[in-house]
Amino acid sequence: MSKAGRLVVLVSGSGTNLQALLDASADPSYGARVVAVGADRDGIEGLVKASKAGIPTFVEKLGNYPTRADWDAAIAAKIAEYDPSLVVSAGFMKILGAPTLEAFPVLNTHPALLPSFPGAHGVRDALAHGVKVTGCTVMLADAGVDTGPIVAQETVPVLPDDDEAVLHERIKTVERRLLVEIVGRMVREGWTVSGRIVRIGNQTGGEST
Ligand code: GRF
DSSP states (O other): OOGGGEEEEEESSOOHHHHHHHHHTTSGGGOOEEEEEEESSSSOHHHHHHHHTTOOEEEOOGGGSSSHHHHHHHHHHHHHTTOOSEEEESSOOSOOOHHHHTTSOEEEEESSOTTSSOSTTHHHHHHHHTOSEEEEEEEEOOSSSSOSOEEEEEEEEOOTTOOHHHHHHHHHHHHHHHHHHHHHHHHHHOEEEETTEEEEOSSSSEEEO
16 A cells, blocks of 8 residues: 555544544555554553554653653654554544644544534533534644644534533544545545645645645
8 A cells, every 4th residue: 555545543542533444444445544553641442442453553651751842753753653644633632743743644533513612622512502513523733722724524413411421422423434534535535725725635645735
């Protein structure tokens, strides 16, 4: 497979989005495969899922570095070892710094309809606000918190008796399918970015304009 199909996936938790990508990439026509899984912490189910699939893993803990800049450089160097064409932040609970963002396109997924409810508690914040429709967003990462150009979104209803866990699971069912679809299409068809507008298709490989 060419470099175009190489994914490094970053996780911090249960890794069900990672698993969806692993399952999709079992079909060669998907066009992408996970070549490594990185995390910012040990002992998470996402790393177990990667190991069970025979995928190399690495852990870079922020606390093991004297400064944030050192961690930023270390994780970028580790990602670079796997020569990815796309980095997928799939429930990775750290903001990536310039060394990673300048070297690779990074796709991120968020369990709310951005620009509403960014940050670590998007599901809780949407529920507390009383919205009746929420959803998920796949976007290109930039230096901000969930501020990058939006690639795709889907809506999910909020039901009267929802709590955060129930709503998050309903969102994640949609989120996994959307992430798999968008990663596959970006890898197979390429994409362009013009300002905040992302378009998939009509070229091979990702390019910013
Ligand atoms: C996803 O909803 C992601 O958007 C959010 O955390 C969840 C990660 O789920 N940031 P998983 O680890 O892929 O199961």
